[in-house]
Amino acid sequence: MELFQQTAHALLSSLKDRKVSPQEVAASLLERVKGLDPSIHAFVSLEGDFETPTAFPGGSLPVIPIAVKDNICVKGRLTTCCSKILEGFKPPYHATVVERLMANGVYPFGRTNMDEFAFGSSTETSCYGITRNPWDKERIPGGSSGGSAAAVAADLAIWALGSDTGGSIRQPASLCGVVGLKPTYGRVSRYGLIAFASSLDQIGPITKDVEDGALLLSLIAGHDPMDSTSAERPLPDFRQALKKDVRGIRIGVPKEYFTEGLDPEVGEGVRQAMDTLKRLGAEVKEISLPYSRHVVAVYYLVATAEASSNLARFDGVRYGLREETSDLLSTTAMTRSKGFGAEAKRRIMLGTYALSSGYYDAYYLKAQKVRTLIKRDFDQAFSGCDCIAGPVSPTGAFRIGEKIDDPLAMYLSDIYTIPVNLAGIPALSVPCGFTKKGLPIGLHLLAKPFAEETLFQVAYTFEQNTPFHEQKPRL
């Protein structure tokens, strides 16, 4: 096996035993990226990271590279959210997650492509152009962390960081056949993550297997005084959870998730995964989440309202693009008109409308109230089970261009991932099969707040008893 194909935990033990040097790992990855990335376009910049393998830090220390989504600040390196409005932006500080990783010998290697400001489910709205799905290059990799998921799936990265506001880690992980985790809201610091929707955003791991997910979460999680919403909770060693099996675990399957809109092949793949878990000793039962059909409406009101407020900061004064005219107001408007792409404008408009005088109560406040009901659905469900399971995405990877002109169709593809962010709970996608066309299917596992260990326990047991994670795209 080539070095670039390995998992981080496997590389880490070879590095510790000095069987391989960090420079060899870097050289192997760099060659892989140079040879293959022109046909995938997972990366938007490698600047400063690894121009030469010898520039890789660490000497003889076990140092491992990681691909980082383009909305997570790395000091002195281009960080643009794949938006023209942040053209040339080099942050003066590291995100807390980057700081923590570097302190543990994990260094940024490349910035990955994403939907502009994470607004999208296909990575088609990036100002740098699209990323292709390694399993079928005519299809999208999912989004918004499509670059990170494609990089991990195509062995262009050992592992990667993504961010998830409504499914942006789990959906691309599912469509690219890798593991993706959205941690509990507050588990991982958001300091240095360029904000999309502050009450929903979380940074999380995209990895080749569940063990790497547990390892990466252990490195980035924990309270951070720089993020007032980060939780002061004890931090377990998540890898300990891998030692347990699923005997006695109660898994709830929401009946609302297996209705119209779900591709039958995806539904079948997920049902077979439930059978596997049952065979392994889990107790599987039907549950109900009655407010499921309202999640897309609630999310696209709450998330766009928060986004319109967060993106007000891009005015051409302190950073990024500036289109100067003779007066302040038109300078701001021209800068934003030129800097933001169509989906960013659409979401800012939608959010501004929902918050505007006369519409606030009918849209924004109403959505916040239904958010309470959605959260209650989960509280109730978790009183009778330890874990909820279902599909991640209603279909396999769709074709490039298929939904880009129909925003509502694109929004509806987030229907299973969105409620997790609204309720603030953790959830994970693990490969559970393939469609007839050979496109990956993901199993979605959801747990109570701060119960990431349950997710790792169930996902690891499933993974170790199934062959799906061992399959790689033919490239």
Next chain:
Amino acid sequence: MIDLKTVYYVADLARIRLSGEEAKKFSAQLTKILSYFESLKEIDTDAIEPTSHVIPIKNVFREDLLKESLPQKEVLAIAPKRKGPFVKVLRVIDTG
């Protein structure tokens, strides 16, 4: 129904200038999206408190300690227009 007038009004609030073509497209798309959101009106929420945040945190304070800030030079370096130790902005007060 989000007519053109509403589109331009909201764009103005959001400090975005739209072309005629963009405005027309947004009018149709936002109308479709908002009519999908109408389903929320079926739900009785009179007795329901809104959720703005999922974890019960409020008033997070820290010690009032003197700490090093980001270096002024590095922060100024990312501003598109600057003069000396300042970020340059356009005139906001009419002196006429």
